[in-house]
Amino acid sequence: MTHPSPRGFRLFSRGSWPEASRIADILRQETVGGALLLAGAVVALVWANSPWSGVYESVRSYTIGPAAIHLDLSLAAWAADGLLAIFFFVAGLELKREFVAGDLRNPLRAAVPIMAAVGGVVVPALLFALINLRTGGDALKGWAIPTATDIAFALAVLAVIGRHLPIALRTFLLTLAVVDDLIAIVIIAIFYTANLAILPLLGALLPLALFTVLVQRRIRSWWLLLPLAAITWTLVHDSGVHATVAGVLLAFAVPVARPGPDGQPADECLAEAFEHRLRPISAGFAVPVFALMAAGVTIGGITGLTSSLTNPVAVGIVVGLIAGKTIGITLATWLVSRYTRASLDSGLTWTDVVGLAMLAGIGFTVSLLIGELAFGTGTPQDDNVKIAVLTGSLGAALLATVVLRIRNRAYRHIHHAETVDANHDGIPDIYQQRPE
Structure with a gap:
């Protein structure tokens, strides 16, 4: 049993209205991106298992780019190294914005998603390693595959099954x-x-x-910034470090304006401007195209599916995504509440946390990327990884649906309270009350 802290800290309590409205806008865009991501994955699977599977492989392996600077890459490599750099640039902007100017600049609030994320990385990796410890060979190279959560896919599922979920819980899932x-x-x-x-x-x-x-000087001329970003990406790619790292480094360089007394930025926020411009490209194009290039795997009927899913690497991935994420995130969140003497906000239960932890087991985009890096594109183990990631992500989504749908009625009255605007000033009444 947990007890309120001396400061009355509540896990998943509502934050400020500017932050809530910003998060709601992000969730809408990521939900659309998740639908496109799912469409890309389905097209890839159908195409790879159709009579035109040879065409699919030819498209993926088609090489384009200047060989003089080592950028004569396949379309699949361009998707993994180039398009995902855009995705991680946007993710880096969001993370910096959240911790510098968002509600998570409060250390106690920030500790919850950070520790939950760490738990959701460590436990799946440990379960994978335990399952594959005696396998031998290169199996342990895939230990990191079940550690990541697919932002767009998870939020798209959440939009369908938990549209009444309080904004604080949705923010938790996004930040996690x-x-x-x-x-x-x-x-x-x-x-x-x-x-x-x-x-x-x-x-x-x-x-x-x-x-x-x-x-830092607030210069946003694309003809200056884009070439510098491209050169940075090219040199990082040439160094042997995965080129998506360049996207994160560039994002962390962008300044974030701290909020003033009214909760609004005191000056122009360049990070938010870049995020508004690039998030539709990331969610609507970059990630779905990567899914199209990466998710295509020849299943080979029931026999092939059974063979793949009984492979120790595949078992480790499925167990890591479904059980590891659920245990790791829930346990880490409980430990934060235990050692900060915090309590859940009113109206919420630990069932909500378990449901979100299950939903975080949807590890698609980055899991597929790590699988390719661990075992090599087109290898038999790579096919097992793709089938396992798809199976584990689907299993996590179905289990989360069962849990969160049970709680959907309880969410409805909280959601209603967050939307009532009796003053008609564009700000829900609940956000104009004194915070708890």
Whole structure:
């Protein structure tokens, strides 16, 4: 049993109205992106198992780009290295914005999604390692595959099954997903960099520094910033570090305006401007195209599906996504509440946390990326990874649906209270009351 802290800290209590309205806008865009992501994955699966599967492989392997600077890449590689850099740039902007100017600048509030994300990374990785400890070979290379949550996919499912979920819980899921994707990027940079070339990596610091100077001066001219970003990405790619890392570094260079007394930014927020411009490109194009290029796997009927899902690597991924995420996130959140002596906000229960933790087991985009880095594109193990990621993500979504639908009636009255605007001033009444 938990007890309120001396300060009355509540887990998942409502935040400020500016933050709530901003998060709601992000959720709407990510929900559309999740639908497009799902469409891309379905098209890839159907195409890869159709009589035209050869065409699909030809498209994925089609090479384009200047060979002189080592950018003669396949379309699949361009999707993984290039388009996902846009995705991680937006994720980096969102994370920095949240912790510098959002409600999570409060250390107690920030501790909840951060620790939940850490738990949701550590426990799935441990379960995968335990299952594959005696397998031998390269199986343990895939330990990081079940550690990431797919932002767009998870939020799209949430929009369907939990539209009355309080904004604080939806914010928790969004922030958790962003944090653990950023943790995944760190894992990729450290553990999945085979051959590191120091000179290109050091060379990337120059355009990155120039980019930083320009954005810190609030310069947003695309003809200056875009070439610097492209050069940074190219040099990071050439260094052997996965090129998506460049997207995160560039995002962290963008300034975020701190809020004034009224909760609004005191000056122009360049990070928010970039996020508004690039999030539709990320959610509506970059991630769905990556899904189209990465999710296509030849299943081979019931026999092939059974063979893949009984492979220890696949078992580790499915268990990690479904059980590991649920246990890790719920346990970490409970530990935060236990050691900060916090309590859940009124109207919420730990069932809500378990349901969100299950939903975080939808690990699609980054899980597929890590699988390709761990085992190589087109290898038999890579096919097992794709089938396991799809199966684990589907299983997590179905289990979360069962749990959260049970709670949907309880959410309805909370959602209604968050939308009542008796004063007709555009701000729900509940956000004009004294915070708890």
